[in-house]
Amino acid sequence: MTRAFADEARTFIDEHVLPAEPVLAKQVADTPGAWTVRPVVRALQETARERGLWNLFLPPGPHGLGGGLSNLRYAPVAELTGRSPRLAPAAMNCAAPDTGNMELLAHFGTSEQREAWLEPLLEAQIRSAFCMTEPATASSDASQIATRIHRDGAEYVVNGRKWFATGAMNPDCRLLIVMGKTDPNGPRHRQQSMLLVPRDTPGVTVVRPLTVLGYDDRDHGGHAEIVFDDARVPAANLLGEIGAGFAIAQARLGPGRVHHCMRALGMAERALDLCRTRANERIAFGGPLAAKGVVRTWAAEARVEIEALRLLVLKTAWLMDTVGAREARLEIQSIKIAVPRAVQRILDNAIQLFGAAGLSDDHPLAEMLAAARAMRLADGPDEVHLAALGKAELRLPSTATEGEVR
Amino acid sequence: MTRAFADEARTFIDEHVLPAEPVLAKQVADTPGAWTVRPVVRALQETARERGLWNLFLPPGPHGLGGGLSNLRYAPVAELTGRSPRLAPAAMNCAAPDTGNMELLAHFGTSEQREAWLEPLLEAQIRSAFCMTEPATASSDASQIATRIHRDGAEYVVNGRKWFATGAMNPDCRLLIVMGKTDPNGPRHRQQSMLLVPRDTPGVTVVRPLTVLGYDDRDHGGHAEIVFDDARVPAANLLGEIGAGFAIAQARLGPGRVHHCMRALGMAERALDLCRTRANERIAFGGPLAAKGVVRTWAAEARVEIEALRLLVLKTAWLMDTVGAREARLEIQSIKIAVPRAVQRILDNAIQLFGAAGLSDDHPLAEMLAAARAMRLADGPDEVHLAALGKAELRLPSTATEGEVR
Amino acid sequence: MTRAFADEARTFIDEHVLPAEPVLAKQVADTPGAWTVRPVVRALQETARERGLWNLFLPPGPHGLGGGLSNLRYAPVAELTGRSPRLAPAAMNCAAPDTGNMELLAHFGTSEQREAWLEPLLEAQIRSAFCMTEPATASSDASQIATRIHRDGAEYVVNGRKWFATGAMNPDCRLLIVMGKTDPNGPRHRQQSMLLVPRDTPGVTVVRPLTVLGYDDRDHGGHAEIVFDDARVPAANLLGEIGAGFAIAQARLGPGRVHHCMRALGMAERALDLCRTRANERIAFGGPLAAKGVVRTWAAEARVEIEALRLLVLKTAWLMDTVGAREARLEIQSIKIAVPRAVQRILDNAIQLFGAAGLSDDHPLAEMLAAARAMRLADGPDEVHLAALGKAELRLPSTATEGEVR
Amino acid sequence: MTRAFADEARTFIDEHVLPAEPVLAKQVADTPGAWTVRPVVRALQETARERGLWNLFLPPGPHGLGGGLSNLRYAPVAELTGRSPRLAPAAMNCAAPDTGNMELLAHFGTSEQREAWLEPLLEAQIRSAFCMTEPATASSDASQIATRIHRDGAEYVVNGRKWFATGAMNPDCRLLIVMGKTDPNGPRHRQQSMLLVPRDTPGVTVVRPLTVLGYDDRDHGGHAEIVFDDARVPAANLLGEIGAGFAIAQARLGPGRVHHCMRALGMAERALDLCRTRANERIAFGGPLAAKGVVRTWAAEARVEIEALRLLVLKTAWLMDTVGAREARLEIQSIKIAVPRAVQRILDNAIQLFGAAGLSDDHPLAEMLAAARAMRLADGPDEVHLAALGKAELRLPSTATEGEVR
Known part of the structure; x- marks a missing residue:
């Protein structure tokens, strides 16, 4: 059934979202002063809703809201939305920070709060x-x-x-x-x-x-x-x-990190798709870029990193569904550390392969690089998570000492 | 049931194999000119056999031999043997190159060949x-x-x-x-x-x-x-x-790489165990090494890499069991590339944490580093696999062109 | 005497250019549609001219133009301008691409061409x-x-x-x-x-x-x-x-790469200055960032890289002055490869230290990162230079074979 | 005059030392139990003495001993000895730890101590x-x-x-x-x-x-x-x-680190020489290794690192000669951090290029790798130096606070 949603999402993104990217670019260029969601997103939202690709991020719960998927089942959908990060999440009402905020309202909100804010958010009437x-x-x-x-x-x-x-x-x-x-x-x-x-x-x-x-x-x-x-x-x-602010903030982070990481992996997959085409078309020094040893090494290393990290994120999602975010906290920290780094490196190499064009906005690589780089700081810099994870790793079984994180 | 074997193997290794390491060191020091398996290994082999921890690497097959496990079920056992790489694989008759050779005889040998060579190998009578x-x-x-x-x-x-x-x-x-x-x-x-x-x-x-x-x-x-x-x-x-020599060699590589990679991850886990103790005991510049930011970063990065790569190796083992080594060849290449690199880095950092002691043979780190480094060349250097994997990754869906690997 | 120019330049930049950075930001914000040099640059140009900090990039030559410095003597000035890359080079009429273009006109231009284009460029009347x-x-x-x-x-x-x-x-x-x-x-x-x-x-x-x-x-x-x-x-x-187009393009690259690399090192030094202040002011998890091991490691590695690479660029400049760009081509390629990579890494770490602020334009780090990243593609991607340099390095003394660069 | 010594040393090493390497290997194999200097070294020592290539490491001083060179002038000689690290330093009586010990005796020893120990050390009569x-x-x-x-x-x-x-x-x-x-x-x-x-x-x-x-x-x-x-x-x-023990130990480190680093760079140069030959002779997948992009990248990166780091070591030697080791302490730490790391990486790649042969003792790469790796721990692990250098780098001009190194 996850497969079905993922197939639906893939079809929707391939047939509707990717072709809409230049439309968005034009609409943004035509209304440079505006900070609003552009019309093309509204149109995609209609289509997504009709297809049931709506609010999938929100697991069903006692609140009676959320017809969405478990973390494990949503993860592949989140990855697919990362292929077009400016459009797909918004089109499916699965974009941060609204997703995390809706989760908080669903889990911690009173019925009045849910009515006032969660319902219009689930309808994409407000942000x-x-x-x-x-x-x-x-x-x-x-x-x-x-x-x-x-x-x-x-x-x-x-x-x-x-x-x-x-x-x-x-x-x-x-x-x-x-x-x-x-x-x-x-x-x-x-x-x-x-x-x-x-x-x-x-x-x-x-x-x-x-x-x-x-x-x-x-x-x-x-x-x-x-x-x-x-x-x-x-x-x-x-x-x-x-x-309860700290605890609520922590609760928000678990699913958010799975979403972020899967979207980032989707960005990396999109980058590889673009590289595949480019590397075969572009000729330099006697042959296509795809025949150069350095380019092949980049592609291979990217593939291996994506495959390994995807499994780690999926395992984390599964743990969250089964034992809860608290028990899965080391895994959640792990993916937060590892995925953005890897995706930043993959995108950096993809830009290198594209040459000057990779720096421009003619391709999504530069903007995706900015997004991946920002993820290394969002929700706390890597170093905070590395220190905490390392501290846990080095803790002797018999001790529970608390030292300062350095 | 895998769990049971893994639990058995862990108990055996903790209670019998690790304590035997200094015994082996002494026996080797006492017979410097000998190239034979030392008595302590023979003794461990007896114990392992009694416990059913024998020849587990060899999946059951039409040849009527091999009471072992599937690749997926054997993998955690292989990892555990990596914790004591000089003793545990030999003790359980699961050491390379005999494992691969026995697989070849089981799959490709005539009944005469199996009788002449496979049976004594399965009994550890010959090497x-x-x-x-x-x-x-x-x-x-x-x-x-x-x-x-x-x-x-x-x-x-x-x-x-x-x-x-x-x-x-x-x-x-x-x-x-x-x-x-x-x-x-x-x-x-x-x-x-x-x-x-x-x-x-x-x-x-x-x-x-x-x-x-x-x-x-x-x-x-x-x-x-x-x-x-x-x-x-x-x-x-x-x-x-x-x-059929090339095809047979390829067939040998699939399980062997899963075994090698899992053992290497076991080496990394052993190194982390050693680091955990050392980092808490060793004091420098005002506190234990475990409180230093750089040490925590090493530990965290090691943990994340091990977790992600273990999942990738397990997935590969599962693919080999279900669709076969040929269909899993890209995954097999992927683990061959990624695991030894990561383990080499983890061991290098562990040595750094141990200081001069890490360079010596008082701890198994130096010898494990040599083993991990050698794995980057065994069965073909990383670069051959990177080039092949990259070539596959960059292949356009519609093409099947063959260029030279560079 | 270089020292004197460098001291002059440092004083000018500290006292006039750095304080002008927020002025530029405001002038750009106030005229978002304009692509022109902003008034603050014009004002700085006046001051720079008065102080003799003008056109220093152009070595004196037979053309009778250029009262500038040798490459070796100009290099430290170029580095200083990198501390404020949007303002200082323009203020001193030493900004790319005009510098390279002026060099071409000086070396290859006819007297008519020089009169028509070089003179107004040297006066900053045109670009x-x-x-x-x-x-x-x-x-x-x-x-x-x-x-x-x-x-x-x-x-x-x-x-x-x-x-x-x-x-x-x-x-x-x-x-x-x-x-x-x-x-x-x-x-x-x-x-x-x-x-x-x-x-x-x-x-x-x-x-x-x-x-x-x-x-x-x-x-x-x-x-x-x-x-x-x-x-x-x-x-x-x-x-x-x-x-002669290819030869002229090559001639343009030598000094340009020294300039670019020294400016990039200046950017790295500016980043370290900013980090020094930030790391002492910012408190997290019980102490200033400057007391964290990971931050100290970044700072140390940055210092070592800057020191080593500055010497390499200065040696390259000296070779260009003494034996010419052709003889120094391997060194020119070397700095082109090594400096932007290192500076990108230093800036990336600096952003990490600054947290979200580092991503913004409140500090120059993000824009400098974009500049350093672009340098890895400008004048040919790193990989082209790595391949050429590696080919030269691996050439046997007795051979001069020409293979394709891969 | 440095040039002359370096030329002499190069000739001696090329003509006498490199051909003696297999002789040493044989003498060691023939006397496996011995820990002594082998006869081939004694013979080389005679030749080196005759040519004036003796005790060059010891700068002339008030002690009336040491006919050697300044640090800056000795450095290129030290690099050359690194090309054959088991033979050349010993042949020229310039091997650690005797060099450092002789320096201590020369600088801090009483005349009785110098007579008793320094003189026979300078004669290579004792170790x-x-x-x-x-x-x-x-x-x-x-x-x-x-x-x-x-x-x-x-x-x-x-x-x-x-x-x-x-x-x-x-x-x-x-x-x-x-x-x-x-x-x-x-x-x-x-x-x-x-x-x-x-x-x-x-x-x-x-x-x-x-x-x-x-x-x-x-x-x-x-x-x-x-x-x-x-x-x-x-x-x-x-x-x-x-x-005064700590101060004496510090004094010992300055020249020692310059020697170590230059020898390490010599090891890297030797490795590149070996790679150059190997990469042209060895054919795989349709052409010589020297034509592969990845191999060219290794060679280029090695060349750039060696060139930059050599300049940094030479500057450090010059500073030690002119302002003293105390003033040059940050530079001394810098080379201690940067050179062994880089050389370890270069040797690791060289081994990869050589394949299994690189792991063996048929070539000097494996043993040089062990030496370079050990340098990252000798005289204190990298991390101690990184922490100290980073602390100095992040110190605000106006402060002299002492925090704990982490």
Whole structure:
């Protein structure tokens, strides 16, 4: 049955999404100032819905929502969407950060919160953003979060500055999920809470867009810097319990990393497809590039890395489905470390094979490289995960000492 | 049931094999001139047999021999034997090159050949060697094989020089399986045949032992250079059909690479075990090595590589069991390329963590490094496989052009 | 005396150029549609001229022009300009591609050509572009150049399509130096000629700008795709002799590569400066980033690479000054291969240290990474140079065989 | 004049040393139990002396000894000796550890000490060893040294265990220079002293030889583990001042690292020479290895690394000659980090090119690989130097804080 979904998704992407890429490029070029989802995406969304390729990321749950797939069954679909990362995830309503946000609402939201935000998100009527990273602190260390949320009567008041809030430049983005400290002196991982803040709340200012290695991702809502200056929301907007912010953030990461990693592998597969054609067509120094030893080595190394890492991500998805994200945390860290690195290297070589054209936007390689490179920092830099994973690996069976991560 | 075998094997290795390592070291030191299997191995063989941990590598087959496991079920056992590579494979009669040679006899041998050679090999009464590599040619290119086998009446006559015939220094080695050209002008992959040559055949001279990165592997029969000077054997000693030498060699490689790769992963796991203890005990510059960021990074990267590559090897084993080695050839090449590289890197870092001790033979790291490094050349250098795999990867769906591998 | 120039340049850059970086950012943001040099550059140019920091790249020559420095003496100045690559080279009239173009005019131009184009270039009154790379061919292989130049009476007629003509989007760009084939059937390296084509020549169409990893470099004139459709220029516009195009292109590359490499090292030094501050200020997991082992390793490896490669570039510059670019060709290839790779790696690590901020344009790291990455393709991809250098290295003393580069 | 010495050395090595390599191999094979310098070395020493190629490593000094060269002038000679590392350094009395020991005696020894030990060392009448590394501690951290030296009347008494004392298996080795703590509670870098201990002192036991990646270096005196059990020497055997052990050890390292690094580069050059021949002779898959893209890439990358690193080592030598080892300490660390790594990689690729032959001792590659690998641990593992260099690199100009090296 996964196979069926994957086959459906492949057909949809081959027949509808890939041909739409130049249409998107033209629509973006024609409306350079806009941060909205472009019409071509809307049209693809209609088609995807008709085919049942909609919200597949959301596993069915007690909340009665989510007609989607298990992590293991969704993973191959996620990979396929990575072949056209600007269009396919959005077309199937499976694009970050909305996916993670919808998961949080499904798992931790009250019925009122789900009705207000989750349902329109599942319908793609609105978009959302996740406000975690801060400019002034190393926010991969949750104890450093500087944003403060304090209770004032029936309201919570937010003060702080967030950035790289993906999607928040889009006027359709109505909801910000904001992490801040409610108890700065509490236990390290109980200091933080998660709050639902409508984007039009007074005191919320979207300051400016940011670029990611030169790309502003304007057709996907960009990446915003946002100031919260005494922004007030009803106390009912707390997501989950007070002090549960860190735990909720962790819960969000598991499926997100599987999605990200599978999409990244899809990007690598797309790159290999492009290379295959290019390497056979392009002639230099007496023969096609496909006959050069160095090019063959790149292709072989890419193939081996993709195959091994795909299995590791699938195993991780299976563990999440069976024993849960907490038990699978070392695997989740492992794929977060290994996949973006490998895909960055594969894309870098693909660009090298394409020559100057690879640097341009005539092919998706350069933008995919920016995306893969950014993944090595999103949700915490590689080094934080390497240190934590290495610490776990070196822990003696009989000890449970806690040292500082270096 | 695999689980049960793996549990048995783990217990056997932990309780019997690892404690026997210093015994082997002493026995080798006490008999420096000998190339034989040492007494401690004989003793372990008895124990392994009693426990049913014997000849597990050989899948059951129509030949009525081999009570062993499928490739997928044997793989975890092979990994475990890699934890003590000088002892465990030999103890369980699962050591190369005998394993591959026994497979050949099981699959391609006549009943007379099986009775004469396979049965004593399965009983560990004799040992065997495989004579493929030649000093004078790049023998990963089978068309370069210089050894000649010609028919003379009821006999085949062999002339040529082979080297790196593992095990052939051991006086218990009675059988040499020799690849040579029977039809130098035939089609590229039909020129070669495989011949069973008793080691005591007149005209066969074991010239000298060779070292592998300083190790002579004398307790495992070493690596020999052998000259064949008009060595004559009965025509019935042909293994398989005339002209089938290349195909037989290929058939030998599939399971062998799974075994090699799993053993190499077992070596990496052993290295991590050793590092875990060392890194917690060893203090430098104010704390244990386990608290240093660089050490944690090594450990984390090792863990991720091992996990991903183990899945790839297991998938390959499963494909071999279900669709056959021919259909799995790209996966077989993939593991051959990726695993030894990764294990070499892991061992190199482990040595670095151990400091000077890591270079010595007080720990198994240095010798395991030599073994992993050698695997990047055994059965053809990485580069031949990278070129072939890359060529396949870059082949356009509609073409089947054959260019030279570069 | 070099020291004096370098000291002057350092002071100028520290006191004038670095503080002008945010001014440039603002001027670009305020005039998003413009491809021109921004006013802040003009102001810096005035200051640089007054201080004698002008046209230093151009060694004095028989042409009576160029009050500049030898390659060895200019190199440290070039490195310093790399600390602020969008401003400093332009401020000192030492920015590519004008530098290379001015060198060509100085060495190969007639006095009329020099008067018409070189003098206004040396005064920064006009800008120029170099049209070599083509979209349809692997143009690092000069035999593949598809652009045609044919003689028609007193004129040359150009037909072809070029791209990545840096600077050509700038309306101040008046001159295109175009490489095309005048004798497609001649000896491989005598087929090409170099032609001076005014940008406003009928038949010349600047089609569109191209991006380089997301950056359009609009304040530096961008990178243009240009079509030549029966573009006619007087025969006197030939640069150098007919058939000398390849030799002229080669001559252009020597100094250019020294400049590029030194600028790239300057970028790396700037990145290290930024990292030094950041790593001490940023706190994560219990201490400043500067105390983490992984960060220290990055810094150490960067320092060692920079030091070693700077010496190699300086030696190359010295060889060019003393024995000429032809004799120094292996060194020139060596720096072209090694420096951009190393600088890309250093910048990648610097971004990792900066976290999300490193991806943005709040710091120069992301744009510098794009520049370093592009250098691995500019003037031919690394692989072409590696193949040529490796071929030379492996040539036996007694042979001069010519095989195909693979 | 350096040129002249280098020319002399090259001629001597080409004409006498390289042809002696198989002679040494035979003499070692013929006397497998011996740890002595073999006769062929003695003969080469005679020739080298006659040609003035003797003790060149020792710069002239106030001690009236040392007719040698400055570091900068000796460096190219040291590189040449690396081409035949088992023979050339010994032939020219320029082999570690005697070189470093002779330097210590020349700089810190009393006239009595110089007469007793330095003069016979300079004559190659005796050999010496340096006892620093200990099995039980991370001895790159001098504060961990466990060996104790205490004063008892007119004697010093040594207790401790050292290992990897290169050369100490050789019966000609008469002198051990031993580092131990005389003041375990003193300031971190004043706790240690250096003592001259005759190898035949009662209480000194040479316990066993150690191997380095499989090699026992028996023709060079091996690597010994030595126990000091109340070993007593006259108080006059103290080298330098009490508490100066750390400073003396540091002083020893500077020239030693230049020598080691240059020899390592010589090993890399020898490997390239061997590859050049092999790659042209060896045919596989349709052509010589020298025509394969991957092989050319290896050769090119090796050439670039060697050229850049040689310049860095030469600069370091020049700095040592002009401003002293203390001022050049970052450069000394830099070469210690970068050269062995690069040479290990170059040799690893060379072995790959040679195939199985590269693993054997038919060529010097395998043994050179072991030597290069060991250099990454000798005098402290890379990581200690990377951490220290990175710490210095990241130090803000205004600070001099001391944090722990991680």
